[in-house]
Amino acid sequence: MLDFTMALVGAGPLPELSMREGAQLLAQRLSAELVPLACGSEPHSGLQALASPQRERNRPALLRLSGDAAMAQGSSGSWLDALAAWRCPVLLLAQPNAAGLISGMAPASVALCHSLSIPLVGLAQLGGRWDLSARRMDGLPWCGLLDTTDDGGAASDALVRSIQQRWKRMNPAISSDLARLAG
Numbered sequence: 001m002l003d004f005t006m007a008l009v010g011a012g013p014l015p016e017l018s019m020r021e022g023a024q025l026l027a028q029r030l031s032a033e034l035v036p037l038a039c040g041s042e043p044h045s046g047l048q049a050l051a052s053p054q055r056e057r058n059r060p061a062l063l064r065l066s067g068d069a070a071m072a073q074g075s076s077g078s079w080l081d082a083l084a085a086w087r088c089p090v091l092l093l094a095q096p097n098a099a100g101l102i103s104g105m106a107p108a109s110v111a112l113c114h115s116l117s118i119p120l121v122g123l124a125q126l127g128g129r130w131d132l133s134a135r136r137m138d139g140l141p142w143c144g145l146l147d148t149t150d151d152g153g154a155a156s157d158a159l160v161r162s163i164q165q166r167w168k169r170m171n172p173a174i175s176s177d178l179a180r181l182a183g
Helices: 016-030 043-051 079-085 105-115 132-138 153-170 172-182
Strands: 005-010 033-038 061-066 090-094 120-126 142-146
Touching (some): 016 033, 016 090, 105 120, 120 153
Parallel strands (some): 005 061
């Protein structure tokens, strides 16, 4: 298990700029090192580098995967397969369409994570208007809204608290570090 790492994975295709801005905001709010990797790269060697004993571990790492994490990378399998094998917690990001609806890729991605036994932190809505009643009806493990606009601070604060609570439950070793960095 990668003790101090969480992976950000798009639930379906997300615009690179939105994914990058959301990841940067989360990394800043979690006091985490942001590690961008392309899903076209070999997954196990990328995760091995994160687990390296030489790697400085003064703060958690937030791995931002760009591309389709479910696509097989030759004999290595997919990034999701590798994240499951390494027991790396995953936060899925889903972006609503212009009508404010969440794509069917979000529940499909949650189901795939469950079928692979990936430690799923939950799902965050990347931008748009947060519709609490619709999100409750989804029946998905929503953490909240990740709003990268200047006025999105309160929603993103609630999201970060939710992520921290869930991440701590998955990995008690990180609890004191997250509390120290957040305080």
